[in-house]
Amino acid sequence: MPDEPCYLCDTESDVEKKNLTIYVNCTNCGQYKSQVLFAGSSGENIRKHRSRHLVSGVIWHLWDDHYSRHEPEAASNAEFTPKIDTIEDMEALASQAPRLPHDKAMALLRNAAQRTKVFGEEITYKVDDLAKCYAASITELSEFSTYLEELGYLDHRSTKSGEHLKLKAGAFNEFLQSQSLTVFISSTVYDLLDLRAELAEHLESAGHVVRMSEDYERFDVDQKSDSIQQCLNNLKASEVIICLLDQRFGGVIQEHANEQWNGKSATQVEYEYARKLDLPVYAFIRDKAELDAGLIRGGGGTRTRWVEARGRDESKAKWLEFYDSLVKLKGNPQEPNWYDPFRTSVDLKKLVDKRLNDYVKSR
Structure with missing residues (x-):
């Protein structure tokens, strides 16, 4: 399948087009299909929609939850196709996303705790990781990191390669053991x-x-x-x-x-x-x-x-x-x-x- 931008997050993805249906397998958003996305102007409206990053986050979390419950082989064959055929479908998915910056930052913190295998490990977040905290840009993700640092949950530093997070002892124990x-x-x-x-x-x-x-x-x-x-x-x-x-x-x-x-x-x-x-x-x-x-x-x-x-x-x-x-x-x-x-x-x-x-x- 050719590499083309994901219609939700612009990440290079595997895209397959059959008749009027497009099938996207995105490392960031998971798998989804749509007919309207391939229908010219409607697709462009969705691509430019203000809630695009929220939908991307919802899809990623749905996919991650589905994948974690199955063996990789079962997950790859399972039907996981959120319906995104109209702007209304997109708004319905976006409504499931947290809107407050605090809630988005906590989503980032939970994900960092899940990714941390040993205390003291540094976790790097790049553009492909934006959906994990419903962020619209790497700048917004950096703002969430700064907010969590001010709360005393982690240390962070920004470089050209991304945001580098390191959980402090209290957050590491709290979020790994009390989920x-x-x-x-x-x-x-x-x-x-x-x-x-x-x-x-x-x-x-x-x-x-x-x-x-x-x-x-x-x-x-x-x-x-x-x-x-x-x-x-x-x-x-x-x-x-x-x-x-x-x-x-x-x-x-x-x-x-x-x-x-x-x-x-x-x-x-x-x-x-x-x-x-x-x-x-x-x-x-x-x-x-x-x-x-x-x-x-x-x-x-x-x-x-x-x-x-x-x-x-x-x-x-x-x-x-x-x-x-x-x-x-x-x-x-x-x-x-x-x-x-x-x-x-x-x-x-x-x-x-x-x-x-x-x-x-x-x-």
Whole structure:
């Protein structure tokens, strides 16, 4: 595809024209398509529009959020085509952008925190990075940097090669560790009620939003859906899934309209659905249960010391099947998957904090 200026930010981009439609793949704005942009004067009106840089920022942030949730291969094949066929479409997208200089500066600060891999690292912003803070020019980006420096968040210097930012210790820790995530807690409820409540309170104290089925203040309810589907709806609206496995497999779903759920527990269905959506799932397994997995694998009706069997080998077999799905790599059961064993709620909270901080840094 030929290199031509992006219709929103003028960055040299891959542009493909088919009939009356133009497809743009811009490193700054992401991918989009439009018909009017290729239609002469209308396209020029959009190119010169005063909100062009705001639209570019909205598209970049939408694309970045979409891309971070998928493997690169999946993201490149996914349909991500914001509609920009008229001036009205452009204004609708621009309305999603922050307008206050403070909010734009904070967008720059959050992005700099995400890009900073180690404390003391200097991050350089060039013209191609303007969309990350909805800036119209490198001069405006420099103004945002100066504002953040006056607030004590960073040091910055301007050169011909761009704006060079270095976060100070307070900003580095604050913005890397306290970025809010929507977290879905998946586990059996009856036996882990106290553990779930303690973990939810801990996560909310760190600024996160928690979704959990037993607390309707933390759970969106749709009267038209059954309990399993409501759990999946709340899971889909979350960014990170925390899966806890302890001594119980949970109640077995039977005679559900969705036959693929039958014979499984609600937690197992939630885990598989999260994997299908490519959402990040972090598994935490009680250490006593981890030891019992070896006993169950030995067969012969071995009595477990921790895992609840309810007197049936079938229950233990289902528990072990779910355990194996957590600890073995998807698509390659010979390879181990990453999970964290825990003993107490104190251990669990520290491990969850570590995983969420790692996730924030990797976004």
